[in-house]
Structures are given as C-alpha cells and as structure tokens.
Amino acid sequence: MGTRAGLSVVTVVLVSIWLFASIGLSFAEKSAFVRYVIDGDTIVLKKGTKVRYRGINAPEIPHKDKPGEPFGWEATKRNRQLVRGRLVRLVQDDEKRDRFGRLLAYVFLPDGRMVNEILVREGMAFVCFSEKGSSFSKKLLAAQREAIDAGRGIWSISQVRPEPYYVGNRQSLRFHRPSCPYGKKISKTNRVIFKSRTDACKEGFCRCKKCLP
Template sequence: MPKGKVRIIKSRSGVLKGPVLFFVLCCLLFSAVTASAFEGKVRYVIDGDTFILANNKRVRIAGIDTPEIGRDGKADQYYAQNSKALLNKLILGKRVRIEYAGKGKDRYKRIIGWIYLDDVFVNEEMIRKGAAFFYFHKGNDKGKQKRLLQAQRKAYNEKKGFWPVVSKLKKFNKPWVGNKNSRRCFLPNDKYAKKINWKNKVNFSNLGEAFYDGYSPARHLNFWPVVK
C-alpha cells in the first residue's frame, strides 16, 4: 500500500469493522460530550440562580430556585440578597464549566445548566448553604437531582441559611398537597390542588415534609416572605 494512504476496512455489508469502527465511535462520543458542555467567564450575577457570561449569554442554574430580588418598586423576598451575595462570591469574574441540563434552554432563551467551578458543583453548593432550594424538573439528570435533594435535606436539618426563618412561617406549618407528576405542592384550598388526579395526589402535614420529599411550592402562591 502506498505511504500516506489509509485503507478503510469494510465488511461485505459495508459496515466498518475492528479498530476503524472503534475509532469512529470514539470520535462520535467525544463530539457529543464536548457539544454538551462549555466554559465561560462570569461577567455579572443577576440573582442567586442566574448570571451573565462575558459573551452576554444568560445562564439559569438548573435544579434550584432562590428568593426573588424585587424589581420595579417591589420588595426583595427574604434572603434574596444573601443568595446573590453567595453566588457572587463563588463565581463572579471566574471561568466556570457549564453542562447543559434538560432541553438546554428555557422559554426565555437562557441556558439551563449544571455549573462547576473546579471541583465545586455550584448548584449543590447553593443548596448546601441554605441559599437555594431544590426545584425538580422531569427532563433533568436523575442522579444530579438526587444529589441536590440530599443536600437540601442536610441543610434543612442543620438549619442553614434561610431555613430557620422560613420553617417558622404560618403557611409553612399548614397542611400541603403535592402533585407526584410535577413535584409541586399547593395549599389544600388552591384551585390547582383541587385539579390533581387522586393517583398523583400526596398529602403533607407541613411544607417541611414536602421539601424533604423533593416537592416545592407552586410559584403563584407567593409563599416566600418579603423584606419590608
């Protein structure tokens, strides 16, 4: 065979065999992995779960939710500034690795991702410090979601961050109704609670039980206290 020529090995059916097939599969696997993750420098932190990269792309941290910072004259929710400050300290001005989560982007065109700073899993760290709570999504990685839930249970038991104040709220200690399908929970008299199919309905004596099982309050309930 002349030098510089590469012989492609095929079977009679035209399918690649042996080392050549292995090489092709490795290339495809490598391409898939690299396409699902990238690195970027954090230019600005919007709040506890959202930031902007140097290329102006917005990133929403997957699997968590944090108290909302007040805008347009509205008050901050309790612990919103603390959550933002923690994320600032963790990632501002640093290069992070972002792995796409779920569909990769949300309806606002933000990148949804698992965030890593060296060996720190940022999504988990925010929950571990009691600055965020676990927010389930069907399309997200099951292993990572399980890890976030475990971090939440530990933070709740150890009364980290916002948990000591939030767990004393009147609404927190009332019964709640969960939807097994969405992993959202509602107050019993809420219109959406009444629409839950009995097969998907689960009752909690308080919101702590719901959080422990990986449920989170439906956002329209405005459960979180505000800073006056």
C-alpha cells in the same frame, strides 16, 4: 516519523478541528467566564448569554412591584462570591433552555464543586426539579436535606402563614397551599398530601410560585 504515522496524526487533527467547528457556540459555552450575577440562580456569561441554574430556585430579590423574599440578597451575594469573574464549566442535560430562552445548566467551579449544590447546601436555594427529572437530583436533594436538618439560611427562619397540610403533585413535583387553585386541580392519581412544607421539600417537591407555601 513514517508516512503512515504522519498521515494518521494529520487525520486526527483535521477531524478534531472539524468536530470543534461543527459544535460551534454550544461547545464554546461549555466553559466560559461569568461577567455578571443577576441573582441567586442566574448569571450572564462573557458573551452575554444568560444561564439559569438547573434544578434549583433561589429566593427572589425585589423586582419592579415585587418586594422580594427572605435571603434573596444573601443568595445573590453568595452566588456573586462564587462565580463572578471566574471561569466556570457548564453541564447540561436533556432540557437545554427554559421558557425565557435562558440556558439551563449545572455550573461547576475550577475545583470541581457544583455551584447549584453549594447554594442548596448552604440554605441559599431550594431544590426545584422539573417533571423531566435532573441528572444530579440525588446529590441536590441530599444537600437540601442537610441544609434543612442544620437550619441553614432559608431554613433558619419561621415559615410565613403555615398551613395544616400541603398538596403536592407527583407529576410536576410542585406543592401548594390547600387554597391554591393549582393545587385544587391536581388529579387523585397525582395528588399527595404533606403534613409540613419541610416534608414536601425533603421529598424533592418545589414550592408553587403563585401561592408560595
């Protein structure tokens, strides 16, 4: 190997080391082992970092004074089967953390499948985008439509207290019961009416956490 070639190799190595060092923890968290599964859409990595699955919302499990929702435990169990003790790859877009400080990520298995998508496709989670959008919104929404049409998981049970219509917010991508205070505050510009909860979900709107339509 010539002197120039040797120097080029050394330069590439040094630059690579510098880049990895400058990226630090954020790079280290790109691939990590899952230590613990909290519920259907939240995990804890080996170093203790909490990760919230981006673009979806799994049914709640019982917590303190809250009773939980149908398929909450099933979603948790399925998530555990998929990721606990495994090396996963985390992909983030512009929105890095939620208001609780948890990392927001799309989680991929070693075989390339996206956990977020699997849970939605199996009816173990709802699609739930933020107003900032989602890098995988089309893929996740297609998975939800498939789950709805097939009647899987959360889509296999009758809706609690169905309403004659639902009120959606085009800006926040949330929908509400007609009596919900948050729904009543929606401006005419952003207001959209859905005949059913299914119609709202097929368009990518997410349930209001207060009125739980």
